[in-house]
Amino acid sequence: MPEIHLFARRADIESVLITLRDCLENSVHGLPVWIHAQGSLALALADALVPGRVQMAPADLWPNGDVILLAAGVRLPYGWDARLVGAAKLARGYATLSPLCRELPYHAPVAASVLEVSLDDADRIVLDGSLGEVWATPICSNACVLLFAKWVDPDSLQRWADAEQTEPFSLWLTEQNASHGLTDVVLVGAPDDFPRIALPEALSSWVAACGAINPLHYRQYRTHCFPPYLLDRRPVQLHVMHSWGGGLERWVQDYCKADTGRVNLVLKSIGNVGLYGQRVALYLGPEASEPVRVWQFDCAIRGTADHHPEYRRMLEDVISEFQVDAVIVSSLIGHALDAFRTGLPTVHVWHEYYPFCPALYIHRAGHTCSKCDPVALRTCRQENPLYHLFPTVLDEEWLALREQYAEAVLNNVVRLVAPTESVVRNYAALAPRLTKAEPVVIEHGVSWLEPGSWQPTVSTGRLTVVVLGRLSVAKGQALLDAALPEITGFADVVLLGCGDAGERYRHFKGLSVVPHYDALSLPTLLREYAPDIGLLLSIVPETFSYTLSELMCAGIPPLATNHGAYLSRIQDGVNGYLCPPDAGLIVRRLKSLDADRNSLKRTRDVLVADGHRTTQDMVADYHALLPLRAMAAGYSPRRRGLEPCEPGTLVGQMAGFPKPFRQALYDAHGYLRVKLSQSAKLRPWQRRGLQYLLELGMRAIYKLWGIAGRLS
The missing domain is CATH 3.90.550.10 (Spore Coat Polysaccharide Biosynthesis Protein SpsA; Chain A)
Known part of the structure; x- marks a missing residue:
């Protein structure tokens, strides 16, 4: 220098x-x-x-x-x-x-x-x-x-x-x-x-x-700079994620809204089942409706690639043009491990157990996995209903990817972050080599707005139980099916946000079904139904659980299965209750709590007194982990935009259909793909058939799209 x-x-x-x-x-x-x-x-x-x-x-x-x-x-x-x-x-x-x-x-x-x-x-x-x-x-x-x-x-x-x-x-x-x-x-x-x-x-x-x-x-300049944050002194962070939605997308949105001190860009992988990285799209924030750049790969990424030349060139372009100072990886699905090799400060947030586990949940045959050798992996592919997302990736490739992931983390000083201590413990058992990277725990924050001055209370009448969130195999729908007939005999049940799967339960007496709700209306809904206890039945080890946070924020004692994040976050009998994932034991625990309302009141008082961790608290912890100054990693000169660029203009758009339709098509395809894979109303053979028809139809649409692009 x-x-x-x-x-x-x-x-x-x-x-x-x-x-x-x-x-x-x-x-x-x-x-x-x-x-x-x-x-x-x-x-x-x-x-x-x-x-x-x-x-x-x-x-x-x-x-x-x-x-x-x-x-x-x-x-x-x-x-x-x-x-x-x-x-x-x-x-x-x-x-x-x-x-x-x-x-x-x-x-x-x-x-x-x-x-x-x-x-x-x-x-x-x-x-x-x-x-x-x-x-x-x-x-x-x-x-x-x-x-x-x-x-x-x-x-x-x-x-x-x-x-x-x-x-x-x-x-x-x-x-x-x-x-x-x-x-x-x-x-x-x-x-x-x-x-x-x-x-x-x-x-x-x-x-x-x-x-x-x-x-x-003779040089002419644009009247509006691109990107709009150019040289505003804030460091720039690039969030790497998939486009499936869910809790991961919520975390990225919450993080970016709370992080006013830095610019947060979002890089999403887009594709179909088995080809999750056909293209990537860059957004100037999590709520942006249109990407500012889209890259189509000639060689699609099936799950996660170790080295991928097209992906690496794309990443170099993003970092230099948008002056990225750090990378926060939330998911590697549809991406390459090149995301760890940029030379910039990098964090991998363990929202899931991928890429170690192709089933995402480290769960098989009713148990949390503590090891996974080649034999166990082969058995998992054959017998585990949760193992269906990566049909084109071979067992040998998964085993190699685990080693490549560990090498990329350790050789590039990638910081590993877990939302709960349970994730660190599980990874220590499954991949002890990763403990050399000294993973840290940064708990997620929650943006929660209380409706007025509401003070939650415990009722003295019939017990009210709320089951919060989507119903699926992983979320314990089979446990609910087994326990529900007996539970409705002594308690009213509210299925809140259960999705279309809730239709099958409407015939139960004493049961209310709310398939969908707006996230901002949840505090008001919980106030209206005033549940005495919340039921969390996930059979897989959750890495965090936003539904648990929402119950705690509302002062509703949770009764959860005793594994994963529930085991880390709940002290049995203090701020909630734990129970093995067995329908009979769950019913028995509910009956005992029904008879002991003072226990529920004490737990509720603890939750109200504890308050909740905010998204600003979470962001402050990440800033402490990643102290940054804009352009501290240097500047790489590059040819920037020469054409006029007015606000709202998409730079580098793909030829073919208009922008809104193109993005809507991507979103609809991704939504239907995830919907089919998680629907509890379909049998496995029905799910496979509909997935095949969906991909067949979308391939035809994309082919017509390509023809339209060449003719335009």
Whole structure:
């Protein structure tokens, strides 16, 4: 990394302090700063020195590497150092590299959109329209310039320091066969009275001729920068996830809403059953209705790839164009392990037990898996009804992927995060090698709005039990079927948010069915039904359970099966109740609680007193795990947008159908795919048949789509 040398050519201390303040506040690399000043000015600047960062340059100082030369009074925008250093990688063969400057005629863009706004706004516009190149210029800047190590010596520094030079510094270098480069990735500012370079008359015509063909004179810029957060000083995080919805998508949405201090982009994999990574789409946030980029892969990713050239190129494009500073992986389904190899700070959140477990839930034959060797994996494929999502991936590939995943995590210092301690324990048993990465527990937060000043109470009449959330095989629908006839004999039951599977229970007396509800209305619904206890029957080890959090936030004591996240989060008899996943034992525990309402009241009081963990609390923990500063990893110059880009314009859209229809088609396909795979109303042979028909029909639609795109 180069050193910064600030020269006090002007006698006033204020000019030096202005540039020094920009060096300290707007630099991201923390480069050392040497101040060149003499006499009373040097004494006056003593208070501005910072040990180890800002020092007064001794007379015999001779740097041994690249240096950035600054004149006092120059203004520097945010990230100027990272961008200049990044552009220097493209400046091979040049002696100097200068940024743009509106006050220097030879290095000034002439577009009105750049000249008529503040320096920060003009810098954003310039970067937005940059070509990501370095081109030759006849002279270097006398305001700010990067001087490469080959040309650094005491003589060159003295010539730069001399404000009254008879021969311009850049022409002195030219006489020694040096060339000068100019980059358009950063724009600096200079005072209105900043001295112009005095050219000898013999060279003025040459410089003027070069200026006549200066590309800056013809450059046009967009009126709206893309992405809109460009250079707003916030670090940028990229969330990697699938497009299946569910609790994972809720977590990403909650995280992004609560994280106002950073920009959060979302990269979703899109595909069909067995080919989950046919394409990926980039969104400027979790609630964006349209992607800003879509990449179609010639070779689709079936489950998760180790190395995937198309995916790697896509990721490099996203990181450089959208200035990504960190990666948060929520799911690797439809992605490649290249997401761990970007060189950026990276976190993998264990929302699921994938890619270790192709069934996602580490559950088989009524038990939580504590090991999975090749024989167990083969048996799981043949016998486990939860193993149906990856029909095209072989057992040998899963075993190899486990090793590749561990290598990628350990070799790239990926931080592993579990939402509960139970996930860490299960991974320690299944893949003990991953404990070397020292997984940490960061519990999810919940955004919960209480309806008014409601204080939950325990009824004295007939017991009311709520079963919250979707009904499926994994969520314990078989347990509910077995226990429900006896439960309705002594309690009223509310199936809240059970989906279409709730239709089969409407004939039960004392049972209410609410198939769907808006998430914001849940607190009000729970207040209206006023359940005494919530039933959580999942037969698989949950990694967190939002439904458990919702019951706790509402002050409703939960009765849950005794494994997974329930075992980590519930203290039996204190803030809830635990029971083995057996219908008879569940009924017996409910009857005992029905007879002991004081126990329910004590548990409810504990839940109300404990409060709940917010999404802001969760985000603060992730920020502590991933301390970031925007562009701290450097800047890679690239050709950015040149065409006009108005708000709402999709950049890089795919040919074919209009944007809303295209996205609706993706969403509908993904929804139907997941719906069929999880529907409790279908028998296995019915599910397989409908899945086949769905994929057959969608392939036909996509084929017609491709034809339409070529004809348009």
